[in-house]
Amino acid sequence: MSDMEKVRARLGELRVSIDNIDSALVHMLAERFRRTHEVGVLKAEHGMPALDAAREAEQVARLSALAERSGLDPDLMKKIFQMVVEKARMNHRAIAEERRPATRDENA
Amino acid sequence: MSDMEKVRARLGELRVSIDNIDSALVHMLAERFRRTHEVGVLKAEHGMPALDAAREAEQVARLSALAERSGLDPDLMKKIFQMVVEKARMNHRAIAEERRPATRDENA
Numbered sequence: 071m072s073d074m075e076k077v078r079a080r081l082g083e084l085r086v087s088i089d090n091i092d093s094a095l096v097h098m099l100a101e102r103f104r105r106t107h108e109v110g111v112l113k114a115e116h117g118m119p120a121l122d123a124a125r126e127a128e129q130v131a132r133l134s135a136l137a138e139r140s141g142l143d144p145d146l147m148k149k150i151f152q153m154v155v156e157k158a159r160m161n162h163r164a165i166a167e168e169r170r171p172a173t174r175d176e177n178a
Numbered sequence: 179m180s181d182m183e184k185v186r187a188r189l190g191e192l193r194v195s196i197d198n199i200d201s202a203l204v205h206m207l208a209e210r211f212r213r214t215h216e217v218g219v220l221k222a223e224h225g226m227p228a229l230d231a232a233r234e235a236e237q238v239a240r241l242s243a244l245a246e247r248s249g250l251d252p253d254l255m256k257k258i259f260q261m262v263v264e265k266a267r268m269n270h271r272a273i274a275e276e277r278r279p280a281t282r283d284e285n286a
Contacts, residue, residue: 091210100248102199140208
């Protein structure tokens with residue numbers, strides 16, 4: 071095997087690992103949204119607000135510390151977290167909207 | 179236990195699961211960047227480009243299908259994937275830059 075063939079073989083191995091990790095990430099994220107969906111239903115049923123700023127601040131602090139310890143860029147982690155939380159919050163608002171009694175006048 | 183206490187207890191359980199999933203996501207992402215770091219070093223050592231558009235298109239197609247099957251919003255998945263890949267690409271460029279022989283005139 072030439073040097074370049076060895077490099078290509080190693081790259082191929084790394085790509086299989088990266089693909090496996092990405093598949094795991096997709097499934098973990100899907101599972102996270104299943105959990106936040108249940109949170110959204112509970113909150114809508116009991117008239118609780120979609121946003122809990124104190125909880126979110128705690129999450130960011132905990133995950134930032136975890137990111138630093140595991141060698142993940144905390145800024146990237148925060149950006150992804152905000153994107154995921156914003157999507158969960160939009161979903162919560164949609165759930166609350168769906169469950170709101172239809173009291174509005176259609177001609178209003 | 180009152181109804182509201184039950185709701186708060188269930189919310190608390192869901193939050194523990196969400197926190198566990200988030201910890202797993204942080205660790206999987208950290209591991210992904212360890213793998214892409216090795217890819218970056220190999221590419222830099224052998225003068226290969228940081229970007230592989232065909233590989234990226236394959237990844238997006240595969241992960242979009244996986245997202246749909248697992249109930250994750252494919253658009254959110256793509257946004258996160260692009261953010262992660264862009265960060266990995268920046269890291270690759272930095273690795274290549276570090277390893278480039280210092281041939282430039284400091285006064286240039």
